[in-house]
Amino acid sequence: MHKVLIIDDSDINLTLIKALVLKLGECEPVLFEHPLKALEWCREQVPDLVIVDYMMPDMDGLRFIAAFRALHGRTEIPVLMITANDQKDVRYEALLGGANDFLTKPIDRVEFSARVRNMLALRTGQKFLADRAAFLAEKVDERTREIRERERELIVRISRAAEFRDPETGAHIQRMAHYSEIIARGLDLAPATSRLILQAAPMHDVGKIGIRDHILLKPGRLTPEEFAVMKRHAEFGYELLKDSGSEIMQAGAEIALTHHEKYDGSGYPRGLRGNAIPLFGRIVAVADVFDALTSERPYKKAWPLDEALRFLEQGRGRHFDPLCVEAFLAGWEEVLEVRHRFQDEAVATI
Template sequence: MQAEHAFTEERARIVIIDDHSVNLTLLRYLLAREAACDPIVFDDPREGLAHCLEHTPDLVIVDYMMPEMSGIELIGHLRAHPPTSEVPVLMVTANNEREVRHAALDAGATDFLTKPIDNKELSSRTRNMLKLRRAARREADRAEWLSGEIRKATAAILAREHELVCRLSRAAEFRDPETGAHIQRMAHYSRLIARELGLSEDDQHMILAAAPMHDVGKIAIPDAILLKPGRLSEEEFAVMKQHARYGYELLLASDAPVLQAGAEIAHSHHEKFDGSGYPQGLAGEAIPLFGRIVAVADVFDALTSARPYKPAWSLADARTLLEDGCGSHFDPACVAAFLRAWDEVQVIRERFQDAPESARDRLALLLGGN
């Protein structure tokens, strides 16, 4: 047969299922005359169905009346299986079997072949069904391509958001006596707590990305207060506390979910569970969950890190402070979640070590100092 009469551009996978060997022989012979068709025949409907479910065909031709399983039942199984749910099915019936045809249509039959089989009808209907299948596959391929493009575009957006987060966190780091390792540790501690609380993978990734922005508002605090080595006066501490509001206002206007989460964390991680924190004096579950989580992670790492104005606490002493602060400073559920992952806490602490130079030294270098 001429190439222009071929059913598809590629060889079509056609499955014929009929318990009569004469019908199988005839259909296979007629279809094999088409250069682009590879008919596979089954006289057992169960074997034919198993083949279709394992090797998705381009077209199924099935007889209605068969032992063990009728053509209508077979169609129902095909439609219930996602890979074969849209495969065209031609059912072979007698011309007077109107009720059978109605039932087959309800089951999902695409079209019919009338007994006795007419070669021209078989050729035309098969070709039409394969054209439908080819068009459906092209649409599916296009949908998959579009989905891939959307994933790539989304990944690019997330990468830009992550870069922005890193730059914002880095800006605060240059003006803060805390180190970049502190930001890494407390972010990973926060993710551990989120995991132990049963938060989704998406929420765990979100808090890991957003937690580093918790103190970004410190970029608005004067150096004389932010870098003061000694204890702050009441007036100075009142100014320092404004960093929570500054960070919130800096990040809130963004449409990016990670920056919105960062705004929430910046505003709420200094709240205390008993309502004695700042800036809003929220208590209990009125404090956003991300803020309650970061409060535990941030305080623990601040205690166990050396600063110009204090030595590092021991892990045991810091753990005791968290336990003693349950219900007053900290959400007891967040502390319990943190302590459940204690072995991983120590791994994170070892993984992210402080650099030898201080943030004050890095700031001096950035400004051109000696």
């Protein structure tokens, strides 16, 4: 059913045009004598066709068309203007001002029916294309969600691949990722950025895939030579991820390379100092160290929470960005909830 808006200050003309419109079938005429009231109706309603007379009080047809076109979403709706025979200049101005077609008085019934049918057919095509575009956009969104889900699955699997060769557990990468998100929120980063670090942080140690077992799995202290090899996992992880077109993988590459840098410049692999260390690296440094300290491993006992907190506080400005430590401490209740949710024996997904 097409809504046809008819605006004319003459009752006779309104009655005539209404009758002609009803003869077309599948049309609902909406009548207004006053253009300002019709414009108010148009603010809430969307007609399929506008038929407007030129000569009207308060607002002529040209001004009505201009005001109508200025409303959101009304630029493509067909407009038919009705003018007198001797108003050629007005017709030209109407076409230039947004009218799609015009009729002259007295109205010819056959011409009226033909022109209105054509304009309603145009409107039907517009609505079909709009519906088609909406359908396609929905399909694109659906496929994009599927791709992102597969991307997240791939990231988890890559992270787990490093984990299978490392004494650290799956729960560790979950905890430190959520700790990183807590810090990001505490720093007032945008929600999308906080979500990004949650998704990318699990890849922080993916470069350990490239470290030989006799070093990676050595139960005792590493020799200086062995530790030099172990430190290369940061660059291995970066090289593995850096060329990806995925925003998450690129963030993971940055984290892999920089989460062992220290705020005073004594970290590795590049000895970056202060804000020269990318923010994601500074955030993950706090999250990763805290979880490593408070987690039990075959080669060490878990530190008590108060000792781990003291280590973070003592490391402000040396090992850690002071603002990242402050954000972590401010989110302490959430930190405890994450520790409870992701136990070492549990298998969970982000």
